[in-house]
Amino acid sequence: MKFMDVVASQPWALEGSRAQEYKAILEGEGDVSPQALEAYRARASARGERMGVRDGVAILNVEGPLFKKANLFVEFCGATSYEILRRDLQAALDDPSITAILLNVDSPGGEANGCDELAAAIYDARGKKPITAYVSGMAASGGYWIASAADRVVISELAVLGSIGVVLGVEDRSSADERRGVRKVEIVSSQSPGKRPDVNTEEGRTQIQTMVDDLAEVFVSAVAKHRGVSSEDVISKFGAGGVKVGAKAVASGMADEVGQFEAVLASLSPSGSGRFSNRSKGTFVMTDQNTGPTAEEIAAKATADTQARIKAIVSSDLGKTMPTLANHLAFDTTITSEVAVKILETAKADMPEKKPETGGEQSQSKTYEQQKAEAGALGLAQPQGTNASAPNVDPFAKAVANHNRKFA
Template structure:
């Protein structure tokens, strides 16, 4: 997992498998379990404002795909989660991408392949040539345990299983994209694929774009969401965000009809919160030592929750210490102290001389 501009980037690349192993690592494949772990780490990291799921995968193993997609969908609302498709998001890759809040695709992105495929290899002739005869005994109570695909009944059993798996897939995509299962079956490629803008037009994705632009937009949205969450009345007095950011994003005139670029609606932030933030910011600007200790001043103002009065006291004490130290080295100060004590007769050291 990489982090850029406070956005965690989760790569969904190559064939998809549930568990990680050396084959997955060296072949450029992806593990659902590792993605799930990285997703949770990004959600728990307070330095991460948003999550980008970058997808370029033809799909893969069904086992585990539903759990990862469900976790992504359940995380909606905690932090903005976008998916960007570069190359392809097919089958399981699309299942995962569809779970994000929003899906952006490149012009040539290939989306779809919604469905399930199960292949059974018939090795009877090969075994015959090799002189191998296989005999299977299935418990009488379990006639469906080893269906014979050469019979109609056996094929029907296998087909039902595949159809049931596909129904879960279709239902999940319908939920993620807020459409009906019928729409997914009839308009989302019918098992085939759609390209870029065509996929957007059908509702399979939200917009065509480029990764860097999408990342910048998500980063900005993540900051706005974080500010919004941190300035709600229940958390306003313990905001983890730089207060300068709150001032910057709040309208200078709360009664104005419009708002500055990137501003949060005044109803969402709260007039009282905005007023208190502005007042604290003005109070810090009036501290006399701000020009002497600009770095410490900015840190106390923007990165802590101390009041301007407390911050001013810290700055004043620090400035006094610096002024005292600038008078000379500590050794010189100690010598001067002893010289004064000897001159006053407080230390009886006859013939003792300080150089």
């Protein structure tokens, strides 16, 4: 039996476009020279072992297509073996110097066989050491099956999650064999009528469909268990075989938050925040690793500092004088209150001085009385804005009064 026949007969938990890509590679499409393979191996070898350790955190890379056992894909093409990951997971759990485990996931999925065992091992390890899955790129199908088993799932903004389901490709060679004059005859034991279902018959297709549905039911149930939701929620909210991106995946419950790899690594390391939000068999618990501030305390302090900064800017004397600029500096920038006040002082210095305004109706009336006294005559019109009615003014009398005042 050819290698491709073995591959085609296996059920796969693999995103569709990647399945076609890997099929083309296996069938020899494209010129793959020994030099090209060696160049790829040189890049791959730079990544070292599957498990790395940084600051007490074990990093398990779940990358590329997934296979149960190590093979040429794992050796040369950056694929991942479930069995290698399982051994690395156990090594991380047994090492007392390792305080947490980070699954670094970027995979379209892969072989269904073995995926359930690795995911179950990750889930069973909850509570022993904090386990976080970080997804950058893709956690589709089998890749998401594994990621969902962690205590916490953090994803990048462009991460693609989902493709929950199973695909089984059945290749019908009957027409090709007929053209070549090949007639294949199989004798199946009488006790095993379901051993060779014929995809060309309704009964055979139904039998194959039942098997694929049963495999998918195991997948869906596992994800529901890992995420602490019902199977119905997984089917209706987790993409129904499709995928969701970034924040939408978080909103649907497929992941816990959007973040970055280094920040997640720092949160898990003993020298980082040292406090982890873990899901222990479906329930979130908190685990203290040092006496540093908790995430809630850090958030509360940040909120208090922000409120104090805004108040210092908008409540300052210059802030009350120039509220538009003060509000912009307080709410639309992140500069400190000291720098904001300096900007307000500079803006104040460049503003032209305003002439003092009159003090309302009483001041206007007082000025008017002063004008009458200085003129030495009655009859000047009252300034606008007063409630008193303006008397009729004789223009000739007004001119005489002004003349007398000028030469008095």
